[in-house]
Structure formats: C-alpha cells, structure tokens
Amino acid sequence: MRQYGVDRLYRLNNNENALGPPPAAREVLAAFPPERGAVYPSGDCFTLRQALGEKFSKDHERFLVGNGSCEVITSVIKAFCQPGDNIVTADKTFAVYEWVAAFSGIEPRLAPLRDYALDPEAMLAAMNDKTKIIFLCNPNNPTGTWWSKATLERFLRAVDGRAVVVLDEAYIEFVDSPDFPDGMEVMERHPNVLVFRTFSKMYGLAALRVGYVCGGFEAVDFVKRTHLVYSVNSLGQLAAKAALEDDGEHIAATRRMVAQAGEFLRSTFDSLGLEHVSGAGNFIMARVPVPDTLLYRLLIRQGVMIRTMTGFRFPNWIRVTLALEPAMEAFAKALRQTLDKR
Amino acid sequence: MDTVLSLATPPDSAFARILTTAAEALAQSRGLGPRESMRFQLAVEEFFTHLCQVTDADSGIRAEFTAKSHQVCVSFRFQASDLCLGALNASCACTLDGDGEASEDLGLILAGRVADRFRLIHEGGDSFMLYAEVDKAYPAAKAAPSAITFKHPYHAAPEQDPDRLMHAAAWAAARYPAWHCPASFQTPSKFADMVKAGQFSCVLAQDAASHPAGLLCWARSGEKGLSFSGPFVFAPQSDVPEVARILTDAFLASVAREKVEIVFSERATLDTPAGYFEALGSLTRYAPEGESDQPVLYRHLREDLGETVWADPALEEFLRAVYDRLAMCRDVLPAHPPGSLERKRSLFSTTMDKEKSLAVLRPLLDGQDMAANLAGHVRVLTEKGFLNLMLYMDLSHSWEAALAGRIMAAGFKPRLVLPFAGRSDVAVFQYAPNC
Numbered sequence: 001m002r003q004y005g006v007d008r009l010y011r012l013n014n015n016e017n018a019l020g021p022p023p024a025a026r027e028v029l030a031a032f033p034p035e036r037g038a039v040y041p042s043g044d045c046f047t048l049r050q051a052l053g054e055k056f057s058k059d060h061e062r063f064l065v066g067n068g069s070c071e072v073i074t075s076v077i078k079a080f081c082q083p084g085d086n087i088v089t090a091d092k093t094f095a096v097y098e099w100v101a102a103f104s105g106i107e108p109r110l111a112p113l114r115d116y117a118l119d120p121e122a123m124l125a126a127m128n129d130k131t132k133i134i135f136l137c138n139p140n141n142p143t144g145t146w147w148s149k150a151t152l153e154r155f156l157r158a159v160d161g162r163a164v165v166v167l168d169e170a171y172i173e174f175v176d177s178p179d180f181p182d183g184m185e186v187m188e189r190h191p192n193v194l195v196f197r198t199f200s201k202m203y204g205l206a207a208l209r210v211g212y213v214c215g216g217f218e219a220v221d222f223v224k225r226t227h228l229v230y231s232v233n234s235l236g237q238l239a240a241k242a243a244l245e246d247d248g249e250h251i252a253a254t255r256r257m258v259a260q261a262g263e264f265l266r267s268t269f270d271s272l273g274l275e276h277v278s279g280a281g282n283f284i285m286a287r288v289p290v291p292d293t294l295l296y297r298l299l300i301r302q303g304v305m306i307r308t309m310t311g312f313r314f315p316n317w318i319r320v321t322l323a324l325e326p327a328m329e330a331f332a333k334a335l336r337q338t339l340d341k342r
Numbered sequence: 343m344d345t346v347l348s349l350a351t352p353p354d355s356a357f358a359r360i361l362t363t364a365a366e367a368l369a370q371s372r373g374l375g376p377r378e379s380m381r382f383q384l385a386v387e388e389f390f391t392h393l394c395q396v397t398d399a400d401s402g403i404r405a406e407f408t409a410k411s412h413q414v415c416v417s418f419r420f421q422a423s424d425l426c427l428g429a430l431n432a433s434c435a436c437t438l439d440g441d442g443e444a445s446e447d448l449g450l451i452l453a454g455r456v457a458d459r460f461r462l463i464h465e466g467g468d469s470f471m472l473y474a475e476v477d478k479a480y481p482a483a484k485a486a487p488s489a490i491t492f493k494h495p496y497h498a499a500p501e502q503d504p505d506r507l508m509h510a511a512a513w514a515a516a517r518y519p520a521w522h523c524p525a526s527f528q529t530p531s532k533f534a535d536m537v538k539a540g541q542f543s544c545v546l547a548q549d550a551a552s553h554p555a556g557l558l559c560w561a562r563s564g565e566k567g568l569s570f571s572g573p574f575v576f577a578p579q580s581d582v583p584e585v586a587r588i589l590t591d592a593f594l595a596s597v598a599r600e601k602v603e604i605v606f607s608e609r610a611t612l613d614t615p616a617g618y619f620e621a622l623g624s625l626t627r628y629a630p631e632g633e634s635d636q637p638v639l640y641r642h643l644r645e646d647l648g649e650t651v652w653a654d655p656a657l658e659e660f661l662r663a664v665y666d667r668l669a670m671c672r673d674v675l676p677a678h679p680p681g682s683l684e685r686k687r688s689l690f691s692t693t694m695d696k697e698k699s700l701a702v703l704r705p706l707l708d709g710q711d712m713a714a715n716l717a718g719h720v721r722v723l724t725e726k727g728f729l730n731l732m733l734y735m736d737l738s739h740s741w742e743a744a745l746a747g748r749i750m751a752a753g754f755k756p757r758l759v760l761p762f763a764g765r766s767d768v769a770v771f772q773y774a775p776n777c
C-alpha cells in the first residue's frame with residue numbers, strides 16, 4: 001500500500017467474499033490453540049471429507065481435498081494425461097487449466113466462446129482421440145454465463161464417455177436458478193464427470209487454501225495416486241468443515257450483497273456508456289476505453305484494485321468483484337474520475 | 343532442433359584447434375557458406391586465445407556451441423579477476439607504435455569484428471559469460487509479390503509455415519519503410535528460419551481465399567518483455583483498419599497467457615489500431631531526407647506489481663516524471679557513480695542495422711576511459727554513416743544505472759523507459775547530434 005501511496009486498498013481483483021467466512025468458521029479460526037501449530041494436519045482431510053460426504057449424501061471416499069482447487073486441477077491433469085494427450089477448454093475462461101496443461105507438456109486445445117458463453121459445439125469440435133479431459137467452468141469465470149441442465153446433458157451425451165469432463169463449480173453457491181445443473185447430481189448419471197468446488201469464494205476462506213474434487217470411486221482413487229498428502233493445513237480443514245455446516249444464512253447474505261452490488265455497478269457502467277457482461281458469480285466485466293492494464297494502475301493509486309482481462313484474452317476489459325457498498329462506491333468514484341480526465 | 347556441443351578445457355591455447363574444428367563442423371551442419379564458417383571459426387579461435395590469457399590460471403573455460411537454423415553461436419564461461427576487453431569496442435582503432443608493435447590486441451579486435459553480435463554477461467564475482475554469434479548469409483528478397491484481389495472475411499491466427507511467412511515478409515518489406523521492419527524481412531528465408539528457431543513468433547491474417555493479408559511478429563526482449571513489429575497489412579486501404587485490428591487481437595490472444603509482463607514496439611506501423619497500446623514517448627528517426635518522430639508503444643499484459651530500479655542522480659528526475667506520467671509504482675534507489683574505478687577500459691556492445699541507419703550501444707563494463715570511449719563510439723559510428731545512435735541501459739544493475747550522468751555528458755538524451763524490457767526497466771537514450 002505504501003508503494004501505491006494510499007492508506008486503504010479495496011481488493012476487487014480476486015472474487016473474494018467481502019463478508020468473510022460464515023460465523024462458525026470465524027469461531028474456529030479464533031479458537032485455534034497455538035499449540036496445535038506444532039501438530040501435523042490430517043494427511044487426507046478425513047473429518048472434512050466426512051462432512052462433505054454428509055452434506056452431499058455421498059461416500060467420503062469420493063472426495064479428494066487439495067490446497068485450493070488449483071492443486072486439484074494439477075492432480076487431475078497428472079492423473080489422466082500423458083505426453084501427446086490434450087485437454088479441451090474454452091479460450092476465455094479461468095486460466096489455470098490451460099496453464100497447468102501447457103507447463104506439463106499437455107496440449108491445451110481452446111474452443112472460442114460464443115456470445116460470451118462456452119460453446120458446446122466448438123468444444124466437441126476441439127476434441128480428438130487424444131483428448132483426455134474437458135474443463136467446463138460453470139458458471140464461467142469471467143463472463144458469468146452458465147450451461148443449463150439441458151445443455152450440459154446434451155453435451156455429456158455427445159461426449160459419450162470419451163473423456164473426463166470436469167465441472168469447475170467454484171461459483172455454484174452464487175447461483176439461484178432451478179435450471180442450473182448441480183454437478184453432484186449429474187455425476188451419478190455420468191461416471192466420467194468430476195466436480196471441483198472451493199472454499200475460496202462463497203465460503204470466504206481463500207487465505208487457507210481449501211478446494212476439492214468429487215466423482216466416482218474409481219476416478220477419485222485414480223487422482224489420489226498423483227496427489228500430495230498433507231497439502232491442506234489443519235486450520236483450513238477445521239474452518240472449511242465449520243463453514244460447510246453453517247452456510248445457510250451466510251449464503252443468503254452474500255447473495256443479497258452480490259445482487260445489490262451488481263445492480264449498482266451495472267447502472268454505473270450504463271451511465272458511463274460502458275459495455276458490461278455479468279451473470280452468475282460475484283463479479284462483473286466491463287469494456288473500458290483505455291488499456292485495462294493502464295486503468296489498473298490509475299485505479300490502484302486511488303485505493304482500488306481490479307482485475308485486468310488481457311490475460312483472459314479480453315483486452316481492454318476489466319473484472320470487478322461484487323462486494324460491499326463502500327468498496328463499490330469507491331470503485332465507481334475512482335472510475336468516473338479517471339475516465340473524466342482522459 | 344538446435345545442435346548443442348559443450349567442451350570444458352583448461353585455459354590453454356593448445357586446445358584452440360579442437361574448438362575451431364567443432365565450430366567448422368557446426369557451421370557445416372547448418373549449411374553456412376565458407377565466409378561465414380570462416381568468420382565463426384576465427385571468432386571462436388580469437389576469443390578463446392584471448393580468454394586463455396586472462397582467465398584465472400586455476401579455473402577452466404567452458405565453451406558451448408549452439409547451431410540453429412539461421413545462425414551458429416558460442417558462449418564461453420570463465421573466471422577473470424581483472425577483466426578488460428577494451429579492444430572489443432566498436433570505437434577501438436589500432437595504431438602501430440614506433441617499433442611496429444600494435445597498440446591493441448589485434449586478435450580481440452578481429453574477434454569482435456568477425457562476429458555478427460557479441461554479449462558479455464557478468465554472472466557475479468569473477469564469473470563472466472562471453473557470447474558471440476555468426477548468422478548464415480541469405481539471398482535478398484526477390485521482386486515483391488504482385489497485387490491480388492482480396493475477399494472478405496479476414497481472419498488471423500498463429501502461423502509457422504515457411505512459405506507463407508516468406509511471402510508475407512517480402513510483402514511487408516516492399517510496402518513499409520525499413521524502419522518498421524525486422525532486418526530479416528530483407529532476406530525472407532532468414533526470417534522464416536528465425537521463426538523456425540523460435541526467435542520470432544507470428545500471427546498471419548488471411549482473406550477468405552487464404553491469401554496472406556497481413557502480418558504481426560514478435561521476439562523476446564529480456565525475461566519479461568516481447569518486442570513486436572507491425573501490424574503490416576497488405577490488403578487494400580479500405581480494409582487496413584480491420585486487418586490491423588484482427589492481427590492485434592490475435593497477437594494479444596496468443597501471448598495473453600505467456601509468462602511475460604509487457605509487449606512493446608519501437609517500430610510499430612502507423613496502422614496500429616487506437617486504444618490497444620499506451621505511448622511511452624518517441625524516438626527521433628534521422629534519415630538523409632530529414633527527421634521524423636517514431637512513437638514507442640507498449641502495453642502490460644497483466645497487473646503491474648511494481649519494481650525496483652536504480653537511478654543515477656542525473657537521471658532521477660527524468661525517471662520519476664516518467665513513472666508518474668505512466669502511473670507506475672517504482673522504488674527508485676540511488677545509484678552513485680563510483681569514486682574511482684580499477685578497470686581502465688570500459689566496454690560497449692554495438693549492434694548495427696544499416697537499412698535503418700541504426701546503431702545500438704549497450705554498456706557491458708564500466709571503466710576509467712568511459713567518457714573517451716563514448717566519444718569514440720559516437721565518432722566511429724558517425725563516420726560509418728549511422729544517423730541514429732541509441733543506448734539501452736538496464737536499470738536493474740546499479741553500476742549500469744550509475745553511468746547515466748556520463749552518458750548524458752557525452753551527448754545522449756534520455757528519451758523514454760521501456761518497462762520490463764530487460765531484467766527490469768530499460769532506459770533508452772538517443773544521441774542528439776546538434777544539441
């Protein structure tokens with residue numbers, strides 16, 4: 001902050017939950033005995049997996065917890081891909097699937113979006129007999145679009161078990177529509193489906209790095225063999241379990257905040273004549289009349305941090321986390337002032 | 343595939359023959375002509391022989407040869423406690439004294455001149471790496487491709503096919519002044535080989551019938567930057583903005599997820615679409631017919647997370663103004679010129695591009711003769727007819743940053759800063775002839 005010359009910084013760049021974790025998780029964090037710092041965590045997150053099993057009415061062996069879902073992405077690619085194989089994903093989506101694949105020497109095959117949404121036909125067309133995994137971010141970060149139950153079902157039938165289909169549902173808890181497909185239910189009909197979820201977004205525990213994959217026994221067991229044990233810390237395991245068991249009012253309050261912030265920013269962008277895109281999830285994108293990376297530097301000097309979108313292949317777009325009123329107002333004010341000057 | 347050959351030898355010139363034999367074999371493996379092969383062997387022999395004299399007696403020399411499709415290179419890793427390579431300066435003129443003794447190390451002068459480029463990297467302590475390369479010779483472009491009729495719609499995508507690339511490079515060289523083009527566009531088959539070797543990446547625009555309609559290419563600059571050339575558009579004037587825009591979009595999409603911070607261009611064409619890049623400032627382009635301004639463009643690919651740079655007191659105000667204008671967070675640390683220097687002779691590398699009448703200096707070693715050496719470079723390069731003299735200073739090295747005052751005293755003006763174009767930001771100075 002000193003470097004930026006401001007004494008308060010609103011972080012609207014990582015889609016974190018401005019409300020923080022649910023009350024029960026806060027209590028666990030506050031009550032953690034320092035002596036426990038000396039004790040190794042559960043290597044396989046046994047208790048947390050039991051809580052997950054209970055929550056989703058599944059056997060706990062069907063869950064594998066990682067150091068954020070990013071770690072699980074790496075494990076899944078390692079488990080299913082060998083040199084010469086490829087993965088399919090969208091060109092404008094969460095970057096980690098493509099990055100991990102590329103660094104591991106696995107070809108990422110990218111399907112262009114259509115109308116800001118993942119395009120089932122383009123994704124099928126990108127597949128070949130070397131395709132081992134298809135990554136679907138549902139809802140999609142950064143566009144907020146999502147596939148309905150029917151779209152996903154048609155897609156899975158067309159894939160016909162030829163590849164593993166990963167549904168990254170990092171933002172599922174923000175969606176409030178009966179037409180949204182719940183991966184936990186879909187996987188019971190399609191054994192090639194794996195679901196990723198995270199405690200970093202809705203559950204407000206990004207600092208503790210807890211995410212997980214759920215799927216059929218065999219597939220999850222296969223992923224486990226490539227996965228590091230002891231990668232998730234004790235505090236994270238405890239807080240995640242508590243958060244899971246106390247999420248009702250927290251989710252409702254977060255959704256209210258997101259809806260209100262969304263409304264406010266959509267009208268802000270409208271009044272500035274800026275094109276914007278949003279849907280499910282606690283974020284909104286807008287097209288700005290200057291390089292996004294320049295706007296980032298100008299806004300940070302006014303205490304607001306946003307996400308630049310060039311790296312998402314949306315040059316001159318920004319993504320803003322939907323958060324509490326003071327942050328939204330600070331952003332709107334800084335944006336107005338900056339654009340007025342140019 | 344590159345061929346790589348490594349040899350570790352004691353600092354003993356009796357081993358020079360082995361190295362020149364290796365150099366010859368590598369040059370032959372890539373089809374270099376007899377002249378280039380001979381130049382490479384000479385460079386290897388003379389550099390090695392010189393290093394045998396200056397390398398600390400109890401340490402070895404590690405030579406690594408690399409043969410790429412368009413060039414052969416050699417690097418020498420060695421340790422020297424008092425390294426002085428003054429004879430490598432482009433400014434170095436050799437005179438004979440009364441006894442017929444050469445005033446300079448003729449071998450070293452020769453090595454510097456027969457190599458197409460060389461670089462010295464100080465790896466800390468007494469460890470250095472000297473790197474030299476010789477390019478294959480290529481035929482100049484044949485007549486420019488004849489005009490064709492283009493059909494909508496246009497699209498752009500990464501391209502590696504050598505024939506299409508040669509065609510596009512020849513077209514760009516015919517349509518755009520040399521100032522905007524990479525030097526290899528004058529010899530399109532070299533350009534295609536450089537793409538194959540990974541020196542350049544490209545996106546090519548095509549019309550509905552797959553005719554090349556435009557080209558944009560880029561090369562790495564330092565660890566965090568990409569320097570681009572273009573957009574070059576061959577479509578009719580009315581379609582130029584559209585093709586330029588899809589080329590720029592395709593370029594940004596293909597580099598979006600690379601591990602680099604910025605893209606920049608010191609030679610972007612006037613067809614560059616508005617709104618995609620920020621102006622860093624401009625360079626003056628001196629040509630026989632007059633002077634003009636060349637804007638320098640850049641854009642970050644991700645969030646600027648700040649950086650630490652060194653600044654000589656003479657440059658500090660300039661730098662702070664630049665960073666403020668760009669709204670860029672930088673810790674600017676003071677780099678003071680040394681009170682006294684042990685090394686007698688400073689060293690610059692010089693790369694020359696005759697088509698652009700451009701010579702670029704980069705400081706490699708500081709030394710007592712800095713002022714005279716800078717003046718010597720200006721004199722020699724001016725005599726050779728170069729109208730544009732630039733000096734690039736990496737602000738991540740405090741010794742290098744501390745040269746600014748002396749460089750400015752020699753007539754070089756700070757023009758702009760290229761963020762992340764070197765190990766960190768790079769300050770660009772231009773020699774201003776008449777002020």
Ligand SMILES: Cc1ncc(COP(=O)(O)O)c(C=O)c1O
Pocket residue numbers: 014015067068069070071094137141168170171197198199200206209210211
């Ligand atoms: C779609 C998506 N998946 C996964 C993640 C990463 O989550 P984690 O913090 O669990 O690694 C993010 C975070 O931005 C995300 O947007």
